[in-house]
Amino acid sequence: MSIKKIEAFPLHYPEPHDSNKSRYVTVAKVTASDGVVGWGECISQWPEAALATKVIVEEGFAPLLLGEDPLDTERLWQAMRNRSWWYGNGGIASFAISAVDMALWDVKGRILDTPVYELLGGKRMTRMRACASVIFDTENLEATHAEFADYAARGYTAVKGGWGKSPETAFGLDPRRDLALVSTIRDAVGPDVDVIVDVGTHVAWTPSHAIKMARAFEEYDLYWIEEPLPQDDIEGYVRLRQAISTPIATGEKEWTLRAFKTLIEAGAVDIVMPDPGKAEGVTGFKKIVDFAAAHCLRFTPHSWSSAINTAAAAHLFVSCDNGVVFEFKPNPSPMQDELVDTPYRPDGAWADLPSGPGLGVNVNEDIIRKYLMA
Numbered sequence: 016m017s018i019k020k021i022e023a024f025p026l027h028y029p030e031p032h033d034s035n036k037s038r039y040v041t042v043a044k045v046t047a048s049d050g051v052v053g054w055g056e057c058i059s060q061w062p063e064a065a066l067a068t069k070v071i072v073e074e075g076f077a078p079l080l081l082g083e084d085p086l087d088t089e090r091l092w093q094a095m096r097n098r099s100w101w102y103g104n105g106g107i108a109s110f111a112i113s114a115v116d117m118a119l120w121d122v123k124g125r126i127l128d129t130p131v132y133e134l135l136g137g138k139r140m141t142r143m144r145a146c147a148s149v150i151f152d153t154e155n156l157e158a159t160h161a162e163f164a165d166y167a168a169r170g171y172t173a174v175k176g177g178w179g180k181s182p183e184t185a186f187g188l189d190p191r192r193d194l195a196l197v198s199t200i201r202d203a204v205g206p207d208v209d210v211i212v213d214v215g216t217h218v219a220w221t222p223s224h225a226i227k228m229a230r231a232f233e234e235y236d237l238y239w240i241e242e243p244l245p246q247d248d249i250e251g252y253v254r255l256r257q258a259i260s261t262p263i264a265t266g267e268k269e270w271t272l273r274a275f276k277t278l279i280e281a282g283a284v285d286i287v288m289p290d291p292g293k294a295e296g297v298t299g300f301k302k303i304v305d306f307a308a309a310h311c312l313r314f315t316p317h318s319w320s321s322a323i324n325t326a327a328a329a330h331l332f333v334s335c336d337n338g339v340v341f342e343f344k345p346n347p348s349p350m351q352d353e354l355v356d357t358p359y360r361p362d363g364a365w366a367d368l369p370s371g372p373g374l375g376v377n378v379n380e381d382i383i384r385k386y387l388m389a
């Protein structure tokens with residue numbers, strides 16, 4: 016058995032959870048010599064990144080991997096890292112590694128007729144606890160109340176809101192509005208649902224402000240605060256973590272084990288958030304969450320792009336015992352509901368384990384063509 020073909024498809028789609036704004040992923044397809052096909056994805060997010068990832072996959076990695084044994088996931092992951100030594104260790108190279116590595120795990124599982132979670136050591140749970148994760152409306156509190164009440168009514172026991180609909184109305188800009196928003200969500204879901212807020216990328220809080228806000232949020236009992244500080248403010252994260260009792264989650268902007276190692280060893284984080292479509296695939300993700308586990312830390316997958324990424328994250332989640340909760344887009348989205356024939360969906364509070372060989376999802380190639388970047 017050998018790798019016969021590697022292709023990459025940059026996709027452009029409207030995301031209903033973000034006011035139908037354009038989003039981009041790059042999907043990799045690996046075909047083995049006996050015709051077995053595996054799919055992987057990276058969350059390239061912007062058009063230039065989606066196209067650049069295709070170039071690295073097809074011009075850099077495909078010539079390197081053709082003819083190789085697709086079962087050798089660790090060796091091939093390392094070969095891609097070695098190939099991209101000069102331009103990689105993060106950035107577009109890590110997107111390309113993520114997509115190809117994920118596809119190789121899918122191929123491997125299909126060849127061995129085994130779910131990926133079995134290849135990762137076996138399942139550690141019988142179902143995944145689901146979190147409804149959305150970009151919330153910071154301006155219309157009535158609508159936000161109704162939205163989160165609906166998630167609670169649908170059975171979710173964890174909800175996450177973040178960012179805001181525009182940089183101008185982002186969560187984190189206005190302390191009074193931020194408090195009103197958190198109060199609104201708590202009121203909407205009641206006392207028994209875990210509430211998470213995500214400051215995200217539009218706002219750069221200082222450690223002092225983050226401490227003040229986290230203390231003000233305490234009466235609403237947040238499950239965690241996500242990305243309260245700029246990515247590089249490691250010392251700020253350490254100071255914040257020592258000052259508050261609410262857990263801090265971060266890491267969706269990071270690519271490599273080295274970056275997570277820095278965060279973890281500094282004592283900057285409670286819950287790490289690698290994305291398998293960014294943190295160098297199933298192989299890279301597993302190294303990060305194992306490193307977190309060795310430091311008695313938990314993780315939650317950042318997985319908010321396509322159903323391929325969701326499937327990969329789910330296999331990783333169920334094969335580890337330090338995962339906290341699994342985020343889903345709670346409403347229909349093309350990359351979740353159209354791209355594959357059986358997307359993972361929670362049934363209320365819980366989602367079943369992935370089933371079937373490989374990643375357990377079958378990609379519809381008509382949908383690849385439908386959303387292919389022109």
Ligand SMILES: [Mg+2]
Nearest residue numbers: 213215241267
């Ligand atoms: Mg986030």
